[in-house]
Amino acid sequence: MHLPDFGTVDEPSPLPDFCSLPVLFTLLVTGALAATVVWLAAGDHRDFSGYSVGILFVSWLALAIVVVLCLLRPWLRCLPGHLPYLAAWLLVMPIVGVASWVAHGLDGALHMNLVSGGTVAFVRDNVLIAALLGAAILRYFYVAAQWRLRLAAVTRAQVEALQARIRPHFLFNSMNTVAALIPLDPVAAERTVEDLAELFRAALGQHEQGDGTLDEELALLDRYLAIEQLRLGERLRVERLLDDLPRDFPLPRLLLQPLMENAVRHGIQPLREGGVVSLRGTRESDAIVIEIANPLPASPARGGNGHGLDSVRRRVAFRYGPRAIVQAGPRNERYVVSLRLPLLDKGDRDARTDRR
Structure with missing residues (x-):
């Protein structure tokens, strides 16, 4: 059954859109x-x-x-x-x-x-x-x-619970990396603490409510990858191709980080020789497509129960609606996660931002 449009969920007694x-x-x-x-x-x-x-x-x-x-x-x-x-x-x-x-x-x-x-x-x-x-x-x-x-309130609570579930995962790993760096390279440890502080701010919600931008999300990814680079060294190589994407595109905070973490943890860490994690993006007429790909090891890494990918699916569906698509699976000996996010007009963008 198709329900009429009732405006944003913040209205105390929302009227139907009689113009629809x-x-x-x-x-x-x-x-x-x-x-x-x-x-x-x-x-x-x-x-x-x-x-x-x-x-x-x-x-x-x-x-x-x-x-x-x-x-x-x-x-x-x-x-x-x-x-x-x-x-x-x-x-x-x-x-x-x-x-x-x-x-x-x-x-x-x-x-x-x-x-x-x-x-x-x-x-x-x-x-x-x-x-x-x-x-x-x-x-x-x-x-x-x-x-x-x-329904919107329940969905928001589910999204917040899924976000909280993935926060300790990368934060504790990063803290262990800092502890190992302190006696070996204090300068790198200090830089890592600064990167970790930014990740803490994003993960614990100290930024303004609502969306961030693609540019801000990529900056957080760089900080996360810098920490993992210290832990994995030359085993971790990152390939980026994002020139066509609008950097001001609205993106929920920490949307890409759990996907990149999965790529590093399950695609690079099990391989003794390491591998390349690719981050690619293209712009279509009505959407942007972001892909994160990693090598497929011979034997899957232990741990992981899909919370990160499940969180991304739910957050994307909640934020962008049914036109958004999240696909994940093997492709040409690599595991690829693809996000197709629709380009929203200003009205849809403001309305959905209010729902955060």
């Missing part, structure tokens, strides 16, 4: 069903012309309601609590009343005789039906919005 096609479609279908039920209840199944005019009237009514609520949505969103829904419900009834009065007048002026009864009864019945259906539809919108809020 899903909301208009919902009103049209509900109105058509109501008109069909009324036609069937009347028992006159042969009057298809009256039924057709009724569907046309309901469609015109739904369009008028959507236009008015769309224009007034900025004002409605300023109301506190549940008042936006109450105000929207109260606006529906005068719209239906005026439209019904006009329709009854046109029916009499054109002598179509499609509407039985007086103007007052026709307007009254339509307003009552609209009040009942409007309350039901707005209740549906409200429940769906609350469901989306809870």
Whole structure:
């Protein structure tokens, strides 16, 4: 089931986007069903012309309601609590009343005789039906919005838990490297401590909330690789090809680091001669593609339960939506992790940043 767009999850009582096609479609279908039920209840199944005019009237009514609520949505969103829904419900009834009065007048002026009864009864019945259906539809919108809020909160909690699960992994390894360097090369140990401090800041969330940029993520990768270079020496060689990527591309913090850590731990560390870890990026018309590849050792390295890659998958899905793709697997005797991240327009970028 497709739910209408309710805006960002930070709204205390988010209204549906009355300007969107899903909301208009919902009103049209509900109105058509109501008109069909009324036609069937009347028992006159042969009057298809009256039924057709009724569907046309309901469609015109739904369009008028959507236009008015769309224009007034900025004002409605300023109301506190549940008042936006109450105000929207109260606006529906005068719209239906005026439209019904006009329709009854046109029916009499054109002598179509499609509407039985007086103007007052026709307007009254339509307003009552609209009040009942409007309350039901707005209740549906409200429940769906609350469901989306809870889903976003659960997803955010899962992402934070996955982030916390991978933090100690590389931090403790780096601290062991620093301890080994202190008696051998104090200058390198001091530089490593500085790199480690930046990784601590990123991992423990001391930066501003929200996304970082690709350029900032690459800088963190350089610090991480500098630490691992001291531990592995010439066994670790890194190949970079990222010239085509926009360095200001919004990227969740520490998204690439666990992938690079997996490449070093499972692809380079088990090999006595070491190998090359490649970091490549290309830009497509509507997305960027980032690949991290490492050699496939004859026997897999011990340890590791997929938390790093699982975290990346969930964070990418949460941040970029269903258009993002994360693929991982062997390719030409190398293990390749590929991220295809869509280029978001400014509106989508701001909305998704608010969700962090």
